[in-house]
Amino acid sequence: MRWKKVEYTGWGRVHQANGELARPERVSDILLATKDEAAPALGMRRSYGDACLNDGGKAIDMSRLDRLLSFDEDTGLVHVEAGLQFGQLLKIFAPLGWLPPVMPGTGFATIGGGIAMDVHGKNHHGAGSFGEHVTELTLATPDQRKVVSPENDAELFKATVGGLGQTGPILSAKFRLLKAKGDVMVVTERRVKTWEDFLPLLDASEATYTVGWIDATAWGDKLGRGILEEAETGGGLVRAAKRSKSVPVNAPGFALSPWVVRAFNAAYWRKVPSAGRTVVKPVDDFFFPLDKIHNWNRLYGKQGFHQFQCVVPVNAADQLRDMVDKIARSGLASPLAVLKRMGPGRAGYLSFPMEGYTLALDFRNTPQAETLMRKLEDMTLAASGRIYFAKDSVARPKSIPAMYPDLPKWQETVAKADPDGTYATDLVRRLKLRDLT
Amino acid sequence: MSQTWIILGATSTIARAFARLLAARGHSLVLAGRDQNELQIIAEDCKIRGAEQAEAVPFDARDAKTFDPILAQAEQCAGDVCVAVFVGSMPPQDEIDQDPSLIDGTVTDSFTGPAQFLTAIAPVLEQKGKGTVIGVGSVAGDRGRLGNYVYGAAKAGFHTYLSGLRNRLGRSGVHVVTVKPGTVDTAMTWGMDKLPFLAQPEKVAGDILKAADKKKDTLYTPFIWWPVMTVIRSIPEHVFKKLKI
Ligand SMILES: Cc1cc2nc3c(=O)[nH]c(=O)nc-3n(C[C@H](O)[C@H](O)[C@H](O)COP(=O)(O)OP(=O)(O)OC[C@H]3O[C@@H](n4cnc5c(N)ncnc54)[C@H](O)[C@@H]3O)c2cc1C
Ligand SMILES: NC(=O)c1ccc[n+]([C@@H]2O[C@H](COP(=O)([O-])OP(=O)(O)OC[C@H]3O[C@@H](n4cnc5c(N)ncnc54)[C@H](OP(=O)(O)O)[C@@H]3O)[C@@H](O)[C@H]2O)c1
Numbered sequence: 001m002r003w004k005k006v007e008y009t010g011w012g013r014v015h016q017a018n019g020e021l022a023r024p025e026r027v028s029d030i031l032l033a034t035k036d037e038a039a040p041a042l043g044m045r046r047s048y049g050d051a052c053l054n055d056g057g058k059a060i061d062m063s064r065l066d067r068l069l070s071f072d073e074d075t076g077l078v079h080v081e082a083g084l085q086f087g088q089l090l091k092i093f094a095p096l097g098w099l100p101p102v103m104p105g106t107g108f109a110t111i112g113g114g115i116a117m118d119v120h121g122k123n124h125h126g127a128g129s130f131g132e133h134v135t136e137l138t139l140a141t142p143d144q145r146k147v148v149s150p151e152n153d154a155e156l157f158k159a160t161v162g163g164l165g166q167t168g169p170i171l172s173a174k175f176r177l178l179k180a181k182g183d184v185m186v187v188t189e190r191r192v193k194t195w196e197d198f199l200p201l202l203d204a205s206e207a208t209y210t211v212g213w214i215d216a217t218a219w220g221d222k223l224g225r226g227i228l229e230e231a232e233t234g235g236g237l238v239r240a241a242k243r244s245k246s247v248p249v250n251a252p253g254f255a256l257s258p259w260v261v262r263a264f265n266a267a268y269w270r271k272v273p274s275a276g277r278t279v280v281k282p283v284d285d286f287f288f289p290l291d292k293i294h295n296w297n298r299l300y301g302k303q304g305f306h307q308f309q310c311v312v313p314v315n316a317a318d319q320l321r322d323m324v325d326k327i328a329r330s331g332l333a334s335p336l337a338v339l340k341r342m343g344p345g346r347a348g349y350l351s352f353p354m355e356g357y358t359l360a361l362d363f364r365n366t367p368q369a370e371t372l373m374r375k376l377e378d379m380t381l382a383a384s385g386r387i388y389f390a391k392d393s394v395a396r397p398k399s400i401p402a403m404y405p406d407l408p409k410w411q412e413t414v415a416k417a418d419p420d421g422t423y424a425t426d427l428v429r430r431l432k433l434r435d436l437t
Numbered sequence: 438m439s440q441t442w443i444i445l446g447a448t449s450t451i452a453r454a455f456a457r458l459l460a461a462r463g464h465s466l467v468l469a470g471r472d473q474n475e476l477q478i479i480a481e482d483c484k485i486r487g488a489e490q491a492e493a494v495p496f497d498a499r500d501a502k503t504f505d506p507i508l509a510q511a512e513q514c515a516g517d518v519c520v521a522v523f524v525g526s527m528p529p530q531d532e533i534d535q536d537p538s539l540i541d542g543t544v545t546d547s548f549t550g551p552a553q554f555l556t557a558i559a560p561v562l563e564q565k566g567k568g569t570v571i572g573v574g575s576v577a578g579d580r581g582r583l584g585n586y587v588y589g590a591a592k593a594g595f596h597t598y599l600s601g602l603r604n605r606l607g608r609s610g611v612h613v614v615t616v617k618p619g620t621v622d623t624a625m626t627w628g629m630d631k632l633p634f635l636a637q638p639e640k641v642a643g644d645i646l647k648a649a650d651k652k653k654d655t656l657y658t659p660f661i662w663w664p665v666m667t668v669i670r671s672i673p674e675h676v677f678k679k680l681k682i
Binding site for chain 2: 002003025026027028064067068069070071
C-alpha cells in the first residue's frame with residue numbers, strides 16, 4: 001500500500017495532524033494495508049475536532065470504498081461499503097422511494113463515520129440512532145474479515161457502534177432503508193418567541209422529523225427565540241436543486257463578527273412569517289442544508305472554529321436554559337444553533353444520545369470561546385448530561401467517566417480487540433479514553 | 438435504444454466513476470479487467486444504481502487471448518455497442534531507467550494492447566454503423582517530459598492511433614473520442630507531491646460522458662489543461678529541452 005505524507009484537519013480546522021495516509025481503492029488494498037500496519041480508519045473528516053486525526057502516525061482513508069454491495073427491494077435491506085456517503089445513499093434511493101433510516105446534518109459523512117459516532121438525525125426522537133438500524137457490520141482485522149452483529153458478538157458490536165473506530169476499520173455494513181412517501185419534504189416552519197415556548201413545542205411534536213433553530217444571540221425576554229421545523233416525506237414535483245456554491249478562500253476574520261451574526265439571526269427569524277408557513281423542499285435541501293455551500297467551514301477564517309454539542313436529561317431543562325443564557329450574553333455565538341428533543345435510542349457503549357434536549361452551536365476559535373466552552377462542559381456535567389465526541393476539541397479527560405458510564409465496558413472490549421492501541425486517535429489520547437480507570 | 442458499453446480497465450478509479458454514470462442511464466455494462474473479485478463488486482454496485490445488466494469479464498492488455506470472448510460477445514449483442522478504454526500503467530521513470538525492459542509492458546498497457554483490441558472490434562462497430570469509442574490518453578502524451586516520457590510516448594502513440602481510428606470509423610457513423618486528462622486524484626497519482634489542478638475522478642468522468650454526447654473529437658479535462666497544453670506544445674524544442682516541468 002502506498003502511504004502519502006499529508007497535513008490534515010477535522011471540519012473545525014482547529015487541530016492539525018501530520019501523518020501518512022493510505023487510501024485503498026479496492027478491497028484487496030485495505031486488507032493489504034491492514035496487514036502492512038494497523039492504523040485507524042477515517043471517513044470524510046466531517047468530525048469537527050480531533051476524532052479523525054492521528055498526528056505523527058498512519059491512518060487509512062476509507063472514502064474510496066463506497067460501493068453498494070446488495071439491495072433487497074422487498075425489505076429495503078442494503079449492504080454498503082463503509083466509505084459510502086449518506087448523501088450518495090439518499091441521492092440513489094430517494095427517487096426509488098427509500099430513505100436512509102437516520103442521517104446526520106451533512107451528506108458528506110460516510111456510513112463508517114456514521115457508525116463510529118452512532119450518529120443521530122432530525123428523527124432521533126422516533127427512529128433512534130443510526131447504529132440501532134445496523135444489523136451487521138464487517139471489520140477488517142489484521143488477519144481476516146470479521147462479521148459482527150448484535151447476535152453473534154453483542155459486546156464487540158456495542159464497542160464498535162459509537163466506538164470511534166477503536167475496534168478496527170469497518171469495511172461494510174447492513175441496514176434497512178425506510179419506505180418514504182416520495183422524494184420531497186413537506187416542511188412546516190413556525191416562529192417561536194421564547195425559550196419557555198420552545199421546549200413544550202418540541203415535546204409535543206408528532207412529526208417524523210423535528211428540529212429547532214434558536215437565535216443564540218438573543219437574550220433577556222427574547223432568550224431562546226427561534227424557529228421550529230417539522231417535516232414529513234411527500235410526493236410530487238419540485239424543481240431541481242440549484243448548483244452548489246463554494247467558499248474558495250479563507251474569509252477575513254470579520255465575516256462572522258458579532259454584529260453580522262446578530263443581524264443575520266434577526267433577519268433569519270423574521271423570514272418565517274409570524275403565522276408560520278409550509279414549504280416543499282428537495283430531500284437533500286432539508287437534510288443537508290449546509291452542504292449547498294462547499295467548504296463553508298472556511299467562513300471562520302484560518303484559525304478555525306469549534307462546535308459545542310451537549311445533551312442533557314429532560315429534567316435538566318433549566319440548566320440548559322442557563323447555558324443558553326450564558327452563551328447569548330457572551331456575544332460569542334454563531335448563527336447556527338440547533339435545539340432538538342432526543343429520544344433514548346443509542347446502540348453502543350459510547351453513543352452520544354440520551355433522552356433529553358441537545359444543543360449544538362459554533363464558536364469562532366478564540367481564547368474566550370475556549371474558556372466559555374470549558375464552562376459549558378462543567379455545566380453539562382453538573383446537569384448529568386454529556387458532550388458529543390464528533391464535535392469536541394476542548395473537553396478534559398476528567399469529565400468523561402461520569403458522562404459516559406459504560407466507558408469501562410467499552411475499554412474492556414476494545415482492549416481485547418486492539419490490545420496494542422494501534423487504532424488510537426488524537427481525541428482518544430487527549431481524553432485518555434483507553435487508559436483503564 | 439439500449440446500449441452496451443465494454444469498459445476496458447474497469448477497476449480504474451476514473452472508469453468506476455464513468456460506469457456509475459452509464460448505470461444511472463440504464464445501459465448494460467461489460468466490465469473488463471484483471472481483478473475479477475473487484476470487478477464483481479463494481480458490477481453489483483452498477484446494477485443497484487440502475488444498469489440494465491453488468492458483468493465482470495477477464496481482460497489483460499498483455500494477453501490477446503483474453504480479447505476473444507469479449508469480441509464474440511460484442512458480435513452477438515443486439516443493440517448498440519460502445520467501447521471505453523481506461524487501461525494504462527505508469528511505472529516511475531527512474532524505475533524504467535534502471536530496468537529498460539519495463540518499457541514493453543508500459544507501451545502494451547497504455548497503447549498496443551488496447552489498440553489491438555480496438556482494431557479487432559472495429560469491423561463489428563462498422564457493421565452496426567453507430568456507437569462510440571472512448572480512448573483515455575493523457576496530457577503526458579502531448580510532449581516528452583523528463584518525469585515520465587516512456588509513459589508519455591505510449592500515450593502519444595495511442596493518441597495517434599485513435600486519430601487514425603476516428604478517420605476510419607467516422608466513415609461508418611462510429612464516433613471516436615480522445616480523452617486527455619490532466620492530473621487526476623486516483624491510485625496512479627496518490628503519494629505524488631504538489632500536482633497542479635488535481636481533479637476528482639467524478640468530474641473527469643462527467644466531462645468524458647458530456648464529450649461523448651456532444652461527439653467531441655478531443656477532450657482536455659479539466660478544461661484548464663487545454664490552454665495549459667496549448668502553451669506547452671508551442672514552446673520551441675530548443676527551449677523546452679532545458680525546462681523541468
Ligand atoms: C455540517 C455538519 C453537520 C453534522 N450534523 C450531525 C448530526 O446531525 N448528527 C450527528 O450525529 N452528527 C452530525 N455531524 C457529525 C458527523 O456526522 C460525524 O462526525 C461523522 O462521524 C462524520 O463522518 P466521517 O465519515 O466524516 O468520519 P470522520 O470524521 O472521518 O471520522 C469520525 C470517526 O469515525 C471513525 N471512522 C470513520 N470511518 C470509519 C471506518 N470505516 N471504520 C472505522 N472507523 C471509522 C474515525 O476513526 C473517527 O473516530 C455533523 C457534521 C457536520 C460537518
Ligand atoms: N490519474 C491521472 O492523473 C491520469 C492522468 C492522465 C491520464 N490518466 C489515464 O487514465 C486512465 C485511468 O487511470 P486511473 O488514474 O484511473 O488509474 P488506475 O486506477 O490505476 O487505473 C489504471 C487501470 O489500468 C488497468 N491496467 C493496467 N495494466 C493493465 C493490463 N495489462 N491489463 C488490463 N488492465 C490493466 C488497471 O487494472 P487492474 O485492476 O487490473 O490493475 C487499472 O484499472 C489510465 O489510462 C491513465 O493512464 C490518468
